Amino acid sequence: MGIPRAYVFADMLKQDDIDVVHICTPNFLHYNQAKAVMESEKHVICEKPLALTIQEAEDLVRIAKSTGLVNAVHFNLRYYPMVRQMKVMREKGELGKVYSIMGSYLQDWLFLQTDYNWRLEPDKSGDSRAIADIGSHLLDITEYVTGLKITEVLADFSTVHKTRLKPLKPIETYSGKMLTPSDYQEVPINTEDHATVLLRFDNGAKGSITVSQVNAGRKNRLNIEIAGSEAAFEFNSERPNELWIGKREKANEHLLKDPSLVHKEVSSLVSFPGGHNEGFPDTSKQMFKEVYSAISSGKQPDKPSYPTFADGCRELLIGERIVESNKKQAWVKI
Amino acid sequence: MSQPINVAIVGTGFIGPAHLEALRRIPHVEVVALVEVTQELANEKAKQLGIPRAYVFADMLKQDDIDVVHICTPNFLHYSQAKAVMESEKHVICEKPLALTKMKKPSNWEFLERMFLPICSSKMTSM
Numbered sequence: 001m002g003i004p005r006a007y008v009f010a011d012m013l014k015q016d017d018i019d020v021v022h023i024c025t026p027n028f029l030h031y032n033q034a035k036a037v038m039e040s041e042k043h044v045i046c047e048k049p050l051a052l053t054i055q056e057a058e059d060l061v062r063i064a065k066s067t068g069l070v071n072a073v074h075f076n077l078r079y080y081p082m083v084r085q086m087k088v089m090r091e092k093g094e095l096g097k098v099y100s101i102m103g104s105y106l107q108d109w110l111f112l113q114t115d116y117n118w119r120l121e122p123d124k125s126g127d128s129r130a131i132a133d134i135g136s137h138l139l140d141i142t143e144y145v146t147g148l149k150i151t152e153v154l155a156d157f158s159t160v161h162k163t164r165l166k167p168l169k170p171i172e173t174y175s176g177k178m179l180t181p182s183d184y185q186e187v188p189i190n191t192e193d194h195a196t197v198l199l200r201f202d203n204g205a206k207g208s209i210t211v212s213q214v215n216a217g218r219k220n221r222l223n224i225e226i227a228g229s230e231a232a233f234e235f236n237s238e239r240p241n242e243l244w245i246g247k248r249e250k251a252n253e254h255l256l257k258d259p260s261l262v263h264k265e266v267s268s269l270v271s272f273p274g275g276h277n278e279g280f281p282d283t284s285k286q287m288f289k290e291v292y293s294a295i296s297s298g299k300q301p302d303k304p305s306y307p308t309f310a311d312g313c314r315e316l317l318i319g320e321r322i323v324e325s326n327k328k329q330a331w332v333k334i
Numbered sequence: 335m336s337q338p339i340n341v342a343i344v345g346t347g348f349i350g351p352a353h354l355e356a357l358r359r360i361p362h363v364e365v366v367a368l369v370e371v372t373q374e375l376a377n378e379k380a381k382q383l384g385i386p387r388a389y390v391f392a393d394m395l396k397q398d399d400i401d402v403v404h405i406c407t408p409n410f411l412h413y414s415q416a417k418a419v420m421e422s423e424k425h426v427i428c429e430k431p432l433a434l435t436k437m438k439k440p441s442n443w444e445f446l447e448r449m450f451l452p453i454c455s456s457k458m459t460s461m
Contacts, residue, residue, distance in 0.1 A: 002338065002361025272352075281359075 013040040031056040043070035050312030057313035073312035079283035081269040082243040096230030101207030105134040106218035129191035152200040155326040157192035342367035345406035395422040
């Protein structure tokens with residue numbers, strides 16, 4: 001990968017010239033590693049989920065606050081320019097009062113019974129899968145764009161593949177070959193392939209999300225529709241340079257990403273002229289621009305523009321309540 | 335680990351920073367120098383873009399550790415700069431158009447082309 005120095009984790013922590021650590025490991029390591037990084041007085045950017053439990057996440061939020069170190073969770077999908085455009089339009093009153101939200105995040109990478117990954121194992125990934133992996137992005141964007149807080153959830157999960165076939169050897173070993181039944185072990189699956197959640201918001205608005213990792217042909221399709229009293233928005237992450245703005249009394253609008261057409265508060269997230277599409281890898285770049293601006297100043301700002309450990313903790317809380325709601329088959333307060 | 339390839343970028347208008355960002359996404363390539371019309375402007379832009387060294391064009395050519403030059407200047411400069419880069423035995427990636435006219439092919443073009451492939455863009459004959 002062309003990186004000059006290589007360490008195991010403990011040795012990296014001892015390097016005084018390293019200012020920032022990005023934690024991109026499996027979920028069960030995030031808490032211990034983020035904690036150790038902050039204890040070594042380094043700024044930290046952690047993949048989501050921030051931890052496996054709320055208690056761990058709260059602990060990280062507390063340590064981050066007491067140290068003043070820059071802390072961020074990689075909710076990069078907020079950094080599609082059109083997502084910030086929706087937020088800024090809402091802040092300027094162009095959406096009006098939010099009536100309802102309808103979101104979905106659909107994938108197909110676990111469509112087959114033979115699709116297998118560490119994310120399917122609760123001890124490595126946590127008790128929730130589709131909600132934790134992709135629902136968290138969608139819920140983060142929902143609260144980020146609308147400025148509302150989810151107050152109650154009612155969830156219904158579905159594990160489409162009750163068992164999956166786990167390859168007994170690394171899949172790379174078989175590249176180009178057909179696997180035979182003896183190459184697999186059948187293992188039970190306890191996490192959700194699909195979930196639908198009804199949402200209630202603190203302004204009285206209602207909404208729903210559906211997430212699935214077994215929707216053939218949907219690769220990484222986050223879609224959100226927000227209906228307000230002045231307009232409606234639709235954003236689809238598979239067409240991230242476009243925003244649909246629905247109107248009742250005039251023609252609908254179709255905004256293409258262009259630094260001269262988005263609100264001025266959004267143009268810093270656009271690196272190229274209109275018509276030159278920017279995509280998924282650019283979201284991380286745009287996020288890190290804001291995080292590293294804070295790192296240059298040496299501490300976490302009072303009101304960070306980027307998702308923080310507190311946002312990571314919030315998503316764990318909502319996720320845990322959603323899992324609880326599914327277990328109880330009842331509304332649960334956040 | 336393979337030795338990094340050292341790059342200089344000439345010009346910092348719209349497309350120079352796009353070359354910079356593209357190169358920074360590739361392992362084993364280091365953008366070590368930036369070139370502008372004056373040393374002062376080069377210093378300022380290098381600082382702004384986080385590039386360690388800054389030169390005017392003629393001084394950059396003298397740096398033996400620079401392997402590749404990206405020419406991101408206005409069109410009228412492409413010919414003379416691409417030629418000078420190859421005469422300094424450096425690989426060259428040139429913004430399009432490669433030159434202003436088809437006729438300005440240097441007398442030693444075939445030699446340069448053999449010596450310093452890969453060059454950028456299409457061959458002159460397709461212009």
